[in-house]
Amino acid sequence: MYAGLWSCLLGLSQYPGWIWHPVHHWCSIHFHDADRSLHHVRYWIGRRLLDFIIWGAYQRMDRSIPVLDRVHDTIEEVGVSIFVTTFTSVVAFSLGSLSKVPAVYWLCYYAAPTIFIDFVYQMTFFVALIVLDEHRVEQKKRDCFTCLAAPARSNGQDDDVPEGTIVDRFMVWYSDILMKPAAKVLVLIIFFGMFGGLGYRASLLKQEFYFVDVLPSDSYAGDFWDSFTAYTGGSGVSPYVVFRDVDQSDVGVQLQMEDYVNQLVDMGEISAQPDFFWVRDFQSFVVSNQSMTGLASSFPQDSAMYTTYGNSTATVSEVMTGLSFEDQLDVFLTVPAYDQLYSDNIVRNSDGKVTASRTRVRMDNVNLRSVEDQVDALEDQRVITETLPVPINADIDPDNWKFFTFDELYYIWQFYTESPSELVLTTILGVSAVSVISLIFIPHWSAIFFVAPIISILYVDLLGFLQLCGVAINAVSYISLVMSIGLMVDFLLHILLRFFESKETTREAKVKDVLQTMGTSILIGGISTFLGVLPLVFSTSTIFSTIFYCFLGLVVLGITHGLIFLPVVLSLLGPTVVLKL
16 A cells, blocks of 8 residues: 555645646635645545555456456446546535635635546556556565565465455455344434434534634643733724725814714724724814923924924914924824824825824624624624715725724634635535536436435534534634535445446345445545544644544544445445446
8 A cells, every 4th residue: 555655645745836836826826724734634535545445446356367457457447436536526626616715715726636636646656556566476575675575485385365354354244234124224213313413413503713722722822812811801802993095184084083983982892992093182182282392392302393392482282273284293293102102003195194094992892702793793893884974985895995994803704704605605516516426427317316315414414523522613614514525425426336336136235245345445445544533633722623523523424324324225225227337
C-alpha cells in the first residue's frame, strides 16, 4: 500500500502548485485556513478508499495469469465504480461553488480539480506501482529494500499464497449471518429506529460559535476573555458608526449624525450613549466660555495655535465665531485631549474638509454565545440604517451607504444569517447531483431509488449524530457538512455498482458476492479512515474536536449504511439483472 500513500501525497502536493498558482493569481481565489485544514482531511479520507478498492480487486485476481492481464481485469472490474464516484464528488463540489459563503466556494474551487487530479494518479501512477511491485515479488526482492534479494527457502519451494486475509474470512462469515431473515428484520428495525431518533435530534440542532473555541483549553487568551466578561459584565462588541460623503461642517448634517447615533442607542442591544463622539464634544467646544489663554496653555508650545492664541483675552466661543468650520476644527484638534481621542477618527482632505468620521457604540447586551442574539443585532442595526427618517441612505446601494455601522464580527454574523439557507441549498444540490449521476451512469432505472433515499437518510443521521455529540452548526461543522455528501456517497455507490455487476442470479447471492469482494475493501478503507481521524480526539481545541466528531459520524454512518443497511435493502428490493458496466 506504499503506492496508495505516495499517490495521495503527490496529489496533495500538486494541487496548490502547478494547478492553483495561476488560478489564484488570475482569479484572486484565496487559500482559506478552513479550506487548508478541512480539505486535506477530506482529500485524505475520500481518496484513500480508492486505494483499497483497486488493491483489493487486484488481489482477488487469479495470480496464475500475467501481471498486465491481472491489471486489465482489475480496472475492468472497479474502473467504472471509481470513475462514477470520482465524477460524483467533482460535480457535487462544482455545484457547491455556487454558495455565497467565500470559505465554502473557495473550498469547492480547490476540491473539484484536486479530486480529479488524484483520480488520474490512482489510475496511472498507483496502478503502475502495483505492476512494479508485482515484478519485485516475482524476482524475490525485499519489500522495503528492493535492491536486496530475499533468501531462498531451504526446501526450494516458493512461498504459499495465503487464501484470503482475516478480513476476507470475516466478510464471508458476516455475509452469511446478515442474509438470515431474523438478521434482516433486526437491521431494518435498528436503522429505521436510528433514523427516527437521529432525525429528531437533528431538529434540535442549533447554530452556536464562541470564538474561544478555537483556542487550546489552557490558553491565556481564553482566561483573559473570561475575566473581561466577568469584570465588564457585557459584550466586547463595539462597532464603529461611520459617516462619509456628506458635508459634516453643515449643522443640519451634524444633527442627522446625532439622530442616527441616538436611534442606534435605542436598540435593545445597546444600553448607553458612546463614551466619545467628536460632534458633541466639538459643538460644546465652540460655545465654551473658557478663556482662550487658559485653553492655549494646554497647546504644544511649538504649535502655531499656541503662538496665535497664547495671549488672547477672548473666550473660546468669541474666537470660534469668527472662524470657518475647518479652522474651528484645527483649534479643536490642537487640544491634546481631543487630538488623542479624535485624530484617528476624523479623515480630512488637503483642504481640511472632513470626508469621513466615526465613533463607537458598545453592544453590551449581545450574548456572544447566542447566535440568535448576534443575528438579531446585525438585523436591527441594518433596519435602522436602511430606514433613516432623513434621506441619507435612500436609493443608495448598501455598499455606498453614507451612514452605517461596522465591526469585523459582522462577517461572522452575516455567515450565521446566511448559513441555514446555504446549507439547505448545498444539501439539495449535492443529493440531486449524486442521484442524477447515478441515474445516468448506472444503466438501470432502479439505481436512483436506492441512492437518493439512502444518502438523504445518511445526511439526516449525520446531523442528528452531531447534535448528540454536542456539536452545533458553526463555520467548521458547516464546511464539513458541505463535504459530507461527496464522501458518504462513495460508501454507497461502490456497493451498488458491484451489486449490478455481480453475475449471481439471486438477490442474496449477489449481496454476498458484493460483501465478500467490494465489501472487504470498503471495510478496510473505513477502518484506516477511522484511525486517520482518531488523533483529533486528543486535541484540546474545540474546533478540532468538532472536526473529529464530524468525520467520525461521517465514516461510521457511511460504513454501517454501506455494509449493513444497503445490502439488506438490496437483498429485499434489488433487481436481479446482471449489467455489464
